[in-house]
Amino acid sequence: MKNEIRVFCPATIANVSCGFDVLGVALDSVGDEMVIRKTTKKGITITKLEGQDLPLETHKNVAGVAGLALLAATDYSGGFEIEIYKNIKAGSGIGSSAASSTGAVWAMNQLLGKPFSNLELVQFSMKGEELASGVQHADNVAPAIFGGFTLVRSYNPLDIIKINTPKELYATVIHPQIEIKTSDSRKILKTTISLADGIKQWGNVGGLIAGLYTEDYDLIGRSLQDYIIEPIRSILIPAFDNVKSASLEAGALGCGISGSGPSIFALSKGKENAKKVANAMQDIYNKVGIPYDIHVSRVNLEGVKVIK
Amino acid sequence: MKNEIRVFCPATIANVSCGFDVLGVALDSVGDEMVIRKTTKKGITITKLEGQDLPLETHKNVAGVAGLALLAATDYSGGFEIEIYKNIKAGSGIGSSAASSTGAVWAMNQLLGKPFSNLELVQFSMKGEELASGVQHADNVAPAIFGGFTLVRSYNPLDIIKINTPKELYATVIHPQIEIKTSDSRKILKTTISLADGIKQWGNVGGLIAGLYTEDYDLIGRSLQDYIIEPIRSILIPAFDNVKSASLEAGALGCGISGSGPSIFALSKGKENAKKVANAMQDIYNKVGIPYDIHVSRVNLEGVKVIK
Known part of the structure; x- marks a missing residue:
């Protein structure tokens, strides 16, 4: 050994x-x-x-x-x-x-x-x-x-x-160079949520799991929505809404906060799409003048x- | 035509x-x-x-x-x-x-x-x-x-x-002869839930969907849990806790309220198990003296x- x-x-x-x-x-x-x-x-x-x-x-x-x-x-x-x-x-x-x-x-x-x-x-x-x-x-x-x-x-x-995990799934991750501690980003969350938002959330979890098993990329994309955490945490991330909308316009299946942030992730079908999304994300931070790291990776x- | x-x-x-x-x-x-x-x-x-x-x-x-x-x-x-x-x-x-x-x-x-x-x-x-x-x-x-x-x-x-839908999935449903209107049973629900219960719930939705796709009956059973609605609505259903525990003891994968009740359902692997669960459910209502209808059915x- x-x-x-x-x-x-x-x-x-x-x-x-x-x-x-x-x-x-x-x-x-x-x-x-x-x-x-x-x-x-x-x-x-x-x-x-x-x-x-x-x-x-x-x-x-x-x-x-x-x-x-x-x-x-x-x-x-x-x-x-x-x-x-x-x-x-x-x-x-x-x-x-x-x-x-x-x-x-x-x-x-x-x-x-x-x-x-x-x-x-x-x-x-x-x-x-x-x-x-x-x-x-x-x-x-x-x-x-x-x-x-x-x-x-x-x-x-x-x-x-x-x-x-569908084989053609690629992630794009952009990391704006600000630090948010996980412990801090948990503190701003509310301890209660509305039942209506809960229903939307578990509908999407179900949809995402179904999409992953059936390798239905469109369903995966439709399910990548967060009604509970993203609206609160995204305010800590510079230009989040712009990065998200630019990613979706560039062809991402979905886009959201990676973990407790500040990194933003997008999932795409195929490496070429994931690269286009990377370009769109970078354009936003280049304009705003925020330094960043960017990664494109197949799902491991x-x-x-x-x-x- | x-x-x-x-x-x-x-x-x-x-x-x-x-x-x-x-x-x-x-x-x-x-x-x-x-x-x-x-x-x-x-x-x-x-x-x-x-x-x-x-x-x-x-x-x-x-x-x-x-x-x-x-x-x-x-x-x-x-x-x-x-x-x-x-x-x-x-x-x-x-x-x-x-x-x-x-x-x-x-x-x-x-x-x-x-x-x-x-x-x-x-x-x-x-x-x-x-x-x-x-x-x-x-x-x-x-x-x-x-x-x-x-x-x-x-x-x-x-x-x-x-x-x-896995082929061997059978349902047992017992209907105690009391009427609960859907509109009434919605009124008693709270409009907010704790984030902690929400997390458990969407974990179980994800687990149930995964179990259905992989035909993992044990995972289906582990996922059939409701932390949000059942604790509130079950108080309207006579002997709910007894029926549930008797069903699980008889081999049901899981047991809960059907829709807004008062029917109680259980899912089982195979018709024989579903029949055993039916017997266990009936025993409870026979003892308590509540009239009921009971059904055993394959999933359609x-x-x-x-x-x-």
Whole structure:
């Protein structure tokens, strides 16, 4: 058995418009890399962290905390060293913390001979999410572990469903260079919603799931609507309405806030459409003068994976 | 082209636990019969109505009102006679009004050479639902027209999705002999819900749709939960909690209120299980001394259909 592996840890889009706290999807060409190495020394040591200014102390790092949760569930007598090469910016809204925590536990599970199920790996990773945002949410870590689209049907007990992902689905993500902390963007949400909006929302969740199984891209697009969270959170994101309408005009199936923002995502059928949407999004931020990162990626079907 | 047809008009279960106002499913061996006949005389005449004490006047009868909506959309110069043979009791919560309005418009559409789509037939039928309950809801008429499970993704614009229906799915429905009017049972609902309950609900809608497409009976069962409507409406239904727990113990995948009640439905895998659930439900009402009707039926896959 190998003592060291290098893994790709995908960025993820949580919520996906209608599915607040339950839906998520993994990206294929946006993500971090990590090297995980077995050591005879007990515990977890983060030996390298490049690309972002994040804590190296195990207990303060999401990969460390998730890894410790896994270690505590084994009788493995040794430990792990972790190297983290971040490409995903913290606070961008495309699952930066989830990439680190899932990459750590997925790789450790490989090195230990796969004693844990994907569901258990999600549970360990949720400890990292709790450190990052104060909440053990699963909507980023589930797609990072399972790949493709995932549904968190229930949190108690935790029940994750991997949803069929149409092959031609591409995501465009634009990240305006402002930071919104997940904890802050949760605070502005109301604790109650109208029943009428709830009905619209679960109608769209049903439509999106049906569209994913039947590979009906038009239905997927019609279902990508959020009556509950987007109207509140979008006010924190510069030029959100312009970016959204430009994306839809450029041919996107749908467009919304990625996770708690500030990144905005769009889904398109085919890479060419996704690129057109990227151009339309960039045009808006170029005009407004807001610096941004932009990504076009196929939906990732396998989640965290070994590289090289 | 024929001048007269006899049709079976299926009973339907709306809401299906998690899908308030959006989900519905049609039954195969519970329903009304209607005879629809072309006439040279304009307008719609209800010539016979057996089995229930309901108004014969066209404008006061749901089949009449739905039929008039269809007629108004055609340039057909004649009219129709309608005979209605009710087996579904009004106010039972299994789509009595939907059976009559869909049966009328579906049969008229056949006799006119099918000028209208299923979606248009649903829209005509919704006029009948408005007469019956004050609300143009579509969650009973959609499965009666399309068959199987249907999702009303959106009301405005109306968007109906026919969902895959696993072949071994059977319904058990028990109707305690008390009447709850749909309009009354809507009044007791709250107009706001907690965001936390909303999240659970759309997680379960997503899970149910995924379970129907993947024919995962266990997932279907886990998803048949209602955190929003059932806790309120179930207090109007005698011994609801006992019937539900007895059904689940007898092997039902899930159990809940059919539409606005008072009927209680359960879904099971296979006819034998559905019969066991029927016995368990009956035992409760026999003990409590409440008269009831009970039905076991496969899920109907085609909706309203020609008979004889």
